[in-house]
Amino acid sequence: MFITLKPHATDAEFEAVVDKVRSLGLTPHPISGTERRVVAVVGHTSAVDPEDFAMLPGVAEALRVSQPFKLVSREVKEEDTVVDVDGVKVGGRAIAVMAGPCSVESEEQIMAAAEAVKKAGAAFLRGGAYKPRTSPYEFQGLREEGLKLLALARERTGLKVVTEVMSTETVDLVAYYADVLQVGARNMQNYALLERLGKARKPVMLKRGLSGTIKEWLMAAEYVVAKGNPDVMLCERGIRTFETATRNTLDINAIPVAKALSHLPVIVDPSHGIGLRKHVPAVARAAVAAGADGIIVEVHPRPEKALSDGHQSLDFPEFQELMRQLRVIALAVGRTVM
């Protein structure tokens, strides 16, 4: 249920609403828009009559909602969410570019990548310290050592760090070093992890699962927000289809659809989305043209030597050229590149 307050409702009126929600054994989630406040009510609301709230002082209306997602829904919060990543804003007019290698491999590699992507204009450094691998025998990442290298790269370049967290046990550790906690596609519906991230103090980037519908993806985001962390970015990274010429099928439709259904920022990963190095720029341009709020792209000093994903990583000159192209496309849709 959503209880919308009148534009000039007082703080006391607001508190009275929140108290009444709690008194019924339900959980209130206050949402502050620019003009008015809304209280989303979570819990078994079926036995509660919206009229009991509608009649309270300062309340404009109380409504049940039909969409299965609530807190992440644009029906509830009309304005775009702008996630503040330690001073860098994602979801506003400026498009965020996140770049770096698939895996952190060594200090030399991550520093070279960080400096190159910084120079080309990226705002975030990406790099995997914990790597989900299909096979238990493949390189699983440098783990905490990788996190330390990422933090060191941040110190040297000022880039914000985005990196994957794969388990509840490592949430605190990853959150200690990273600026954005990435949930991988295979964990989109790992509910224990989502709930744990709802209690983390860092923004979350939630990748869409290989066979996750747009609605399931938003429901997964709802898990994080419902547990208390409103700073979620969605990330479209391609879905699994019958087509085998490309690694995945980037769902370009998902960008406008997710942004219409939800107020959360939508980031696009063209590297996994197509999986073919030479075509990554075309897909990245398309994403920005379709309204993406950011791009996360794999860049490696020497793609042909990468321990993972070399076939879809750009080298430095290719990334520099991509940044140039993205700035022009961003301009064409009335935005800038961060």
Added chain:
Amino acid sequence: MFITLKPHATDAEFEAVVDKVRSLGLTPHPISGTERRVVAVVGHTSAVDPEDFAMLPGVAEALRVSQPFKLVSREVKEEDTVVDVDGVKVGGRAIAVMAGPCSVESEEQIMAAAEAVKKAGAAFLRGGAYKPRTSPYEFQGLREEGLKLLALARERTGLKVVTEVMSTETVDLVAYYADVLQVGARNMQNYALLERLGKARKPVMLKRGLSGTIKEWLMAAEYVVAKGNPDVMLCERGIRTFETATRNTLDINAIPVAKALSHLPVIVDPSHGIGLRKHVPAVARAAVAAGADGIIVEVHPRPEKALSDGHQSLDFPEFQELMRQLRVIALAVGRTVM
């Protein structure tokens, strides 16, 4: 097999190659590039030794190819194919916009649409006279009457006409009235139709099937070209996936991949690709940013009254605004809108 001639090979040397191909019971397909000529050899070439050709005067090399498609392959013909539609060129620097209603419904409707899309800057009028419908009880199109109305609209506006042909029996009739013969997604592998279109004298636009891989789509184009019609445009219109929030999943990846594998122009249909009117512009912009050579979009005087596809048709003001956006994006990728 492909026999590449030397840059300055004489016509007599060229003819000698062609004759030898024929003498072996195979079919020669001469392809003229800007610098040199190539003869593609079609038939059971497995018993033929490329060396028998490589030693002929004027021949640079003779190679077997591994790609299953030959004539449509960029390995064979490096330069982009530019299809000349009665003076309007598709596949060059200018992006072709094709617009109009799903179905031709009446003279009034098609004339209103033609004039509006012409005014907004489209070069082609689209409109279905023969409609493939899932149910035998739905409106099947005005048939020849619809073709006549399309021809009339061309006469009044100068727009080129693109319309679907559904059966071998009607190829001549549709070719009599139309400028471009469209093959619908459900007929992508209707080989009898493809072969018949190979003998038609009008360009063909081949829509990708709902579950057609990129390679199968190119092989279907190969059927048309192998039978003698080199003027084929590919059209990406969305594939069928598990996602149900959109009608289809527009495969944005297919644009750069098809253009890398083939020299044929690639048109994109954002209307079917997403199936949601309000999101058609975002997808159209993405397509141009990814390198599409044209856009085919549904536009109707009154979408809410359309006999078919009203939910994905733009009205006139929306189309005008889309044209404005496409011009800006086109500029950003170094192209223009026709």
Added chain:
Amino acid sequence: MFITLKPHATDAEFEAVVDKVRSLGLTPHPISGTERRVVAVVGHTSAVDPEDFAMLPGVAEALRVSQPFKLVSREVKEEDTVVDVDGVKVGGRAIAVMAGPCSVESEEQIMAAAEAVKKAGAAFLRGGAYKPRTSPYEFQGLREEGLKLLALARERTGLKVVTEVMSTETVDLVAYYADVLQVGARNMQNYALLERLGKARKPVMLKRGLSGTIKEWLMAAEYVVAKGNPDVMLCERGIRTFETATRNTLDINAIPVAKALSHLPVIVDPSHGIGLRKHVPAVARAAVAAGADGIIVEVHPRPEKALSDGHQSLDFPEFQELMRQLRVIALAVGRTVM
């Protein structure tokens, strides 16, 4: 609309209903059940009031239907359709086995196959004379020569012949030689072909398209029946999914679902359904256990030498063993193998 007559309605009452339907510009399709007759009304019935029929003598009720398919729907005709193929019945208690090579290659090959499958207990000989091939350069079948060989094999063995028809132009020719006209998966929505088959005098076997939903498949069958040919068998042959370990994904669910929605017999093609010779028997057994009315399976004298589909064809001993297994499974579900 469906007009159901009373159990003891007279022929005159029945004729009066049919005449009234015609007088309104609609087409009546009489359907005879064991207990009562129904008249399905096809055409633009939206302006017709069911009450106008309900009040006629001998009429039990007149109802609009919501399912998009009508004539093939079990709502309309409750009893299973039993298709009589020149004396051999498909859709009753006995399960029909159709077997033979992918393509007719030579007299020697087809005769050997026919005699072997006959001896093992099959009732139908399958074999392609016209072959839909992804590439225009692959073997396209022996065409009329292949049809003649199939007819010769029927003469010698008494097997009924099922073979594919790929184009409207060849319907009469194929119908002259064959007992069952097969529509291939790629032509499931080739509406010109479906309509033409509605006027043919031979039963039709309609394969499900690679991305055809169960409802679209039934709608395609509706095209054939609506044009006048009630003798349609459905054929599940696997759908296209992300799984690459098998050629297709046989949709076992489709058997009970199609049989619940429709009264038409459902045949299953395990050869295309899995595409792996050694696993064809497991899938065939599963199909019978799930309720299939028949099996169509590829059998070749020497699978390793077949011009097409050798990797999924059984040899004679394997087919004989499969027949033994199917008889046991059929018994377990209260049926027999024809």
Added chain:
Amino acid sequence: MFITLKPHATDAEFEAVVDKVRSLGLTPHPISGTERRVVAVVGHTSAVDPEDFAMLPGVAEALRVSQPFKLVSREVKEEDTVVDVDGVKVGGRAIAVMAGPCSVESEEQIMAAAEAVKKAGAAFLRGGAYKPRTSPYEFQGLREEGLKLLALARERTGLKVVTEVMSTETVDLVAYYADVLQVGARNMQNYALLERLGKARKPVMLKRGLSGTIKEWLMAAEYVVAKGNPDVMLCERGIRTFETATRNTLDINAIPVAKALSHLPVIVDPSHGIGLRKHVPAVARAAVAAGADGIIVEVHPRPEKALSDGHQSLDFPEFQELMRQLRVIALAVGRTVM
């Protein structure tokens, strides 16, 4: 790498091999077949020369393997794995039937279900105590209270208990009460969970992910086995496709394919596989006919009142009838129902 010992190799020879593996920083996994022992070597074996092992006394051969899965591969262990669940064997001639409600709802409900499925002949009780739900606002299960009720039902009926574990934190708790630890489809590639289960002392049932390929599913099983738990059962529960008439598409092909690639038992879940109560028996019969080693099916005292999955749950008489059918089909494929 796999080091196969000679049939009569001594224990000392065997230990020498194991020691050498360890001395190279690799992990040995001894596998005992009926005739000979094999040592699977896990770790970065690329720098190790198989010849160094092949020359040791008692060694028959040392081979690198190409399949990405090793320990679960039939290439490595030819004999079927029979998982011993506290005395009940899964993977042998007898087919295991696991039945019960989607969620444990109350003592009354789970006891009624346990007694009914026991009486009908099931060997395992299924029931969810921790429920993965798409929405954070849906019923999430009775948690430990549910586990206790399952254990109580086991005490009263002798049925073995299979229930889902959703997070690493609850592995010990679930393992304390349950006999089989089920990994849900959404967690198929939750590697932290898989690794943790590799150290559990109870058998694991690993459901295939909605978009998991057969190879990825086997690789996920490899994670569990590589960490030390060889008692893994695979569970096919339907994949996600374009078809919307059914909840999922049960991949019947996966049964023979997984059993050919791996020695692990394959269980089938027809309830999720089709999602339609009235068609569950047809799919269950098909699974047994195709070679499944077990069936897990949802049964509820009153499906129409179930808190979850009521639309796909059988009631008691339906389950009893299904058991009767399965016994007949099992007999037809030379097996029995446990």
